[in-house]
Amino acid sequence: MRFLIVEDDKDLNRQIKQALEDSRYVVDAAFDGEEGHFLGSTESYDAIVLDLGLPLIDGISVLESWRRENIKIPVLILTARDRWNDKVTGFDAGADDYLSKPFHMGELLARLRALIRRAAGHASSEISCGPILLDTKTSRIYVNDVQIKMTSLEFRLLSYMLHQQGRVISRTELVEHLYDQDFDRDSNTIEVFVGRIRKKLGVNILQTIRGLGYQLIEEGA
Numbered sequence: 001m002r003f004l005i006v007e008d009d010k011d012l013n014r015q016i017k018q019a020l021e022d023s024r025y026v027v028d029a030a031f032d033g034e035e036g037h038f039l040g041s042t043e044s045y046d047a048i049v050l051d052l053g054l055p056l057i058d059g060i061s062v063l064e065s066w067r068r069e070n071i072k073i074p075v076l077i078l079t080a081r082d083r084w085n086d087k088v089t090g091f092d093a094g095a096d097d098y099l100s101k102p103f104h105m106g107e108l109l110a111r112l113r114a115l116i117r118r119a120a121g122h123a124s125s126e127i128s129c130g131p132i133l134l135d136t137k138t139s140r141i142y143v144n145d146v147q148i149k150m151t152s153l154e155f156r157l158l159s160y161m162l163h164q165q166g167r168v169i170s171r172t173e174l175v176e177h178l179y180d181q182d183f184d185r186d187s188n189t190i191e192v193f194v195g196r197i198r199k200k201l202g203v204n205i206l207q208t209i210r211g212l213g214y215q216l217i218e219e220g221a
């Protein structure tokens with residue numbers, strides 16, 4: 001799972017980035033509306049945190065142009081306290097959720113988890129496929145109720161596939177959702193990680209679809 005934060009307050013931007021990284025997400029940061037708009041239009045994110053008061057282009061205009069460009073990524077806007085009309089304008093511009101400053105980081109994380117879950121069609125905070133269960137609250141993976149230890153990258157890959165289960169996911173799509181923009185991406189390494197995940201899971205559930213990518217398929221399904 002990969003997030004974009006567009007927030008000109010450097011301290012707040014850094015705090016949000018750190019909290020998301022601690023939850024094993026990968027994060028890109030932008031500090032003005034122009035850079036934020038560009039990244040949101042050109043990169044693949046699972047959700048975006050967008051401040052409304054931004055230099056160069058304001059947040060509402062950024063959001064409106066994303067939606068005009070048919071970019072459907074879930075967006076949570078950050079509004080100033082007591083500016084109720086900002087919330088209305090934000091929702092009308094295409095926002096999916098909001099938080100008023102100041103906020104608790106735990107609430108931001110919970111709202112983002114709910115956004116990416118709902119965008120992928122899951123109502124519950126636990127997402128399962130056969131014997132595999134992802135607890136999105138704790139970022140833990142279980143196989144038949146036994147917790148499986150994973151590196152951050154393995155976790156991101158499996159978590160993304162669990163959210164998107166049923167679909168065939170290409171290596172390119174995986175790379176786009178697993179690494180930040182500065183990472184030297186090589187889609188060949190994905191196969192290595194998939195191999196390691198299969199070994200750790202010990203169940204035959206992560207299938208290679210030749211020439212297309214990967215798919216989570218329940219055994220016997």
Ligand code: CA
Pocket residue numbers: 007008009051052053054
């Ligand atoms: Ca601001």
